[in-house]
Amino acid sequence: MAGKIASELKAKTDESWAALTGQLQGMEPHLERSDAPGEWTTRQVLCHLLFEPGWQPADFLRQFSERDLPHREIVPGLADVTPERKTMTLTQLTDALDAQRRATFAYVDTLSDAELQGRKARIPLFKQIQGSEEVPIAVYVGALFGYHWNDHAGQLAKIRKAAGLADAT
Numbered sequence: 001m002a003g004k005i006a007s008e009l010k011a012k013t014d015e016s017w018a019a020l021t022g023q024l025q026g027m028e029p030h031l032e033r034s035d036a037p038g039e040w041t042t043r044q045v046l047c048h049l050l051f052e053p054g055w056q057p058a059d060f061l062r063q064f065s066e067r068d069l070p071h072r073e074i075v076p077g078l079a080d081v082t083p084e085r086k087t088m089t090l091t092q093l094t095d096a097l098d099a100q101r102r103a104t105f106a107y108v109d110t111l112s113d114a115e116l117q118g119r120k121a122r123i124p125l126f127k128q129i130q131g132s133e134e135v136p137i138a139v140y141v142g143a144l145f146g147y148h149w150n151d152h153a154g155q156l157a158k159i160r161k162a163a164g165l166a167d168a169t
Helices: 004-024 042-050 057-061 090-108 113-118 125-130 137-162
Strands: 120-122 134-136
Touching (some): 004 137, 042 090, 042 137, 057 090, 057 137, 125 137
16 A cells, blocks of 8 residues: 555646646647747657656666665756657557556555655756755656646647647646
């Protein structure tokens, strides 16, 4: 059974997932649309959220440790739109994101609160965000599925508006 931290992370992630998928309602015909020239399209936003092909956040989380911290460089602003992803439907893209989310929480739910706070990785990008590159699992998951997804849900809202769609409910 999930501990308090895992339950809180899941609740926040469920909120972010609802916000993200709410913005995607009716967006299938607008996958290649952006809100302004030079801005990302809906497809690019979703590919960015998926990270590089084959990457699974749960696999990365399994590497977090109390010592000998694994290292991961995250380069902001990359959208890995591969030939395969160029042909994916909106449903396929959101299903892939949901599969990552579900697999992540299948793993997170097995960890104690102490493990979620004590097991860490070195992620230099977080030095700019939180002042330290040593990131506990709980912070990483919260940032990845909470802050990051909410930020891009806002970007999708702008694309919705540019496409003439009603505000998401």
